[in-house]
Each structure stands twice: as C-alpha cells, then as structure tokens.
Amino acid sequence: MEFIDTHAHLYVDDFKSDVTDVLERALQAGIKKIIMPAIDSKSHRDLMGISAKNSKFLYPLMGLHPTSVDENYKKELDIVEKHLSQSMFYGIGEIGIDLFWDKTFKNRQLEAFTTQVKWAEELKLPIVIHTRDSFDEVYKALYPLVTDNLKGIFHCFGGTVEQAKLITDMGFMIGIGGVITFKNTNLRDIVKFIDINHIVLETDSPYLAPVPFRGKRNESSYIKIIADKIAEVYGYSIDKVAEITTVNALKIFNL
Secondary structure (H helix, E strand, C coil): CCCCCCCCCCCCHHHCHHHHHHHHHHHHHHEEEECCCCCCCHHHHHHHHHHCCCCCCCCEEEEECCHHHHCHHHHHHHHHHHHHCCCCCCCCCEEEEECCCCCCCHHHHHHCCCCCCCHHHCCCCCCEEEECCCHHHHHHHHHHHHHCCEEEEECCCCCCCCHHHHHHHCCCCCEEHHHHCCCCHHCCCCCCCCHHHHHECCCCCCCCCCCCCCCCCCCHHHHHHHHHHHHHHHHHCHHHHHHHHHHHHHHHHCH
16 A cells, blocks of 8 residues: 655745655655645755655655745745756646735735746746635636646645536646645545545645644655555545545656
8 A cells, every 4th residue: 555645845944844744754654755845945945955865655746835925935936847857847837817815916926827838838847836715816827827738736735616616627637635634624524425536635844734633744654544545435445545536646747
C-alpha cells in the first residue's frame, strides 16, 4: 500500500526541530512521494534545500501563494520566473486567489494567478490552485486559459457538487485532505458524488490535521487517516483508495 501526499509544506519553521523524524514517519506510513508547493521567496531556500537532500522523496513546486501577494508582487513573480528557468520543478503552485483573509490585493492576486497559469501552460507543468472563498473568481479566470497542455489540482476542495463537476469537466483533479474527517463538514456528502479517478490525497501539512489530531500540527504520515475516511465514503478498501489516488497523482505530476 503506497500513498502520495500531493500537498505539504515540510520546509516551514513548524518542522525545523524534527523534520527528519517527520520524513521517517511518512516513509513508515507508506508515503512514497511528497509534493511540496512553494509559498514565497522567504522560504525558497528551505524548500529547495530539503528537496535536494531528499530528491527521491520530496518533489518541489515553484509559485507565489495568493496570501503573499502585496504591493511587491511583481518582484516576487520575477523571482518565481527566474527559478523556473534555472531549476527543476514538478509544477507551479501554490497559486490562486484568497479572499478569506484580505481582499485588499484582489486584483493583484488575479493578475499573479493568471500570469502563473500562462507560464504553466507554456512549460507544460501542472498547477496547484488555492481557492479559499474564491472559487468563482478562480474558475472564471482559469477556464479560458485551459488547453491540452494545462492540468492541475484544486487544493483543499471544500465546494459544492456543481463546482466539483466544473473542475472535473476541465480535466483537473480535486485535492482532499484532513477536512473530510471533521465532524462538522459536509465534504463527505460531496465527495461521494465525485468519481474517485479525479481525487488525490493531501495533508497541507502543517495545517488542517485530521481527527484525532485536529488543532495540532499536521504531517504527511496522517495521509492514511484521510485515505481511510475516503474509503469509508466510497465503500472501498483503503488499498484501493491508495492505488487509485496514487495513479492519479503520478499522472498529474508526470512522475
């Protein structure tokens, strides 16, 4: 039984003291690959450093996170573009629009998102999309840009059945994480209407730890808890969930 965690930030300060133990626990839990989206230039060195030391296990992406978009976003985009031209990355992310925390830079977030989507299409790289309180804005911007060269994941999906269909009709995947284990979520009712061939597993470590670790630091080894809940929703074995979602992730990231 093998898993892929398609979204984790194991390079952030939350893991500074014990990242080696975290990686070992992930391996013991059957996680064979971990995809690591970027945030912004302040963490690029740590992202690329840990990825280089664990190149057969950790797979870095490059991109500008929407909550890091501010008045200096063009400078940040220049840095992202330079990295993409100089180093090996497996996708562009985490990109998107976030209207939960602050709407001040909404238009700049939109520009940063569309710019990075166009880069991904040109480079034939997958994208990992952040849509907190912004699905309609993201979909409206993304849909006209979709070509056969563009694929990706809607990270931390928490939308409706109708939104899930819009995603899968574009050929994109849906990232499901720890939220599916929460008692107060309707995500389980939504997921059962989504073809599992469009689903990938993610932790978003160190955030959104699944029950029974909710409120604590998340880590990649908890992917089995998420897979177990998805298996329950579909009435599948956890082995089948592992097999299908792993194949889905391998396809998306050309691994």
